[in-house]
Amino acid sequence: MGESNQKCAVVTGGSFGLGLAICRHLLAADFEVLACGRSQSRLDDAAAELSGLRTLSVDVTRPADRDRLFEAIEGFGRPLDLLVNNAAISRAHDYTADVTLAADQARGEIETNFAAPIELSRLFLALRREKGWESQPATIANVSTPGALFPLEANPLYSATKAGFHFFTSSLRRQLVDTPVTVVEIFPPALDTGLALDMEVPGAAENGADTIDAVAARSVTGILSGEERILPHPESEALVGAVGDKSEQLADSVNTSLKRKEGWEQFKRDGS
Numbered sequence: 686m687g688e689s690n691q692k693c694a695v696v697t698g699g700s701f702g703l704g705l706a707i708c709r710h711l712l713a714a715d716f717e718v719l720a721c722g723r724s725q726s727r728l729d730d731a732a733a734e735l736s737g738l739r740t741l742s743v744d745v746t747r748p749a750d751r752d753r754l755f756e757a758i759e760g761f762g763r764p765l766d767l768l769v770n771n772a773a774i775s776r777a778h779d780y781t782a783d784v785t786l787a788a789d790q791a792r793g794e795i796e797t798n799f800a801a802p803i804e805l806s807r808l809f810l811a812l813r814r815e816k817g818w819e820s821q822p823a824t825i826a827n828v829s830t831p832g833a834l835f836p837l838e839a840n841p842l843y844s845a846t847k848a849g850f851h852f853f854t855s856s857l858r859r860q861l862v863d864t865p866v867t868v869v870e871i872f873p874p875a876l877d878t879g880l881a882l883d884m885e886v887p888g889a890a891e892n893g894a895d896t897i898d899a900v901a902a903r904s905v906t907g908i909l910s911g912e913e914r915i916l917p918h919p920e921s922e923a924l925v926g927a928v929g930d931k932s933e934q935l936a937d938s939v940n941t942s943l944k945r946k947e948g949w950e951q952f953k954r955d956g957s
């Protein structure tokens with residue numbers, strides 16, 4: 686990315702599905718956009734579809750790939766304005782079925798949906814500190830799901846990892862409240878993408894290309910206006926609205942007394 690005043694964004698899983706549509710709308714909003722994904726051919730197709738899109742083959746679950754991504758970001762020579770943690774996978778599992786009990790199949794979803802975006806967020810914040818960019822406004826936009834707020838029986842690891850990521854996102858927002866980093870959470874509806882090919886997801890088939898594009902457009906508008914909780918579709922509003930914000934209210938009251946002890950950093954340094 687060259688010298689300019691253009692804002693820069695990285696979108697994980699930007700080669701396909703909702704991530705690709707988010708890239709489209711960020712480019713339309715005049716961002717320089719770097720899309721990541723594992724498959725080079727998907728990245729090539731994305732670059733052919735979206736003029737100006739930059740791509741990098743990155744598996745977000747691999748530490749060396751994450752480091753390579755952040756080397757590329759450092760190479761921009763200016764602060765990253767927006768990190769969109771969008772890449773995720775979802776698989777059907779049944780703990781009464783031999784195929785699920787035969788071997789550890791949890792790791793992929795835990796690494797992709799939970800561990801990787803947390804690690805990318807840390808690297809993003811660490812780079813800002815290292816480079817002295819901490820006073821620059823920036824956004825971490827985490828792509829969540831209404832299904833992060835209630836159990837999903839058929840795909841319990843997607844459910845668990847997205848729930849965990851949801852609470853990481855809310856906690857991170859609380860920690861960064863006095864910094865110029867805005868933490869955004871996007872709750873898309875069921876969409877007809879490549880996410881859950883082994884699942885029957887009600888409503889997904891009807892939410893094809895036009896809906897995916899509209900959800901991405903609304904998500905980018907929300908990111909640009911610093912909306913913390915983006916509900917880009919009536920289904921998102923209905924599901925997230927039904928759960929309500931009781932957990933945030935509870936957090937407001939509990940978090941005033943649940944604190945780090947004086948000297949907690951020393952505990953961390955001593956490894957105790």
Ligand SMILES: NC(=O)c1ccc[n+]([C@@H]2O[C@H](COP(=O)([O-])OP(=O)(O)OC[C@H]3O[C@@H](n4cnc5c(N)ncnc54)[C@H](OP(=O)(O)O)[C@@H]3O)[C@@H](O)[C@H]2O)c1
Nearest residue numbers: 698700701702703722723724744745773875876878879880
């Ligand atoms: N689709 C829905 O119904 C729905 C509903 C609510 C929320 N969401 C959320 O929306 C986001 C996007 O999902 P989608 O439906 O667009 O999924 P998708 O069509 O399956 O696309 C996923 C994208 O992530 C990339 N990806 C997957 N694993 C990766 C890895 N380890 N490293 C780097 N990139 C990786 C994929 O490319 P490669 O395979 O080439 O790596 C692809 O670009 C997810 O966070 C999902 O949870 C989706």
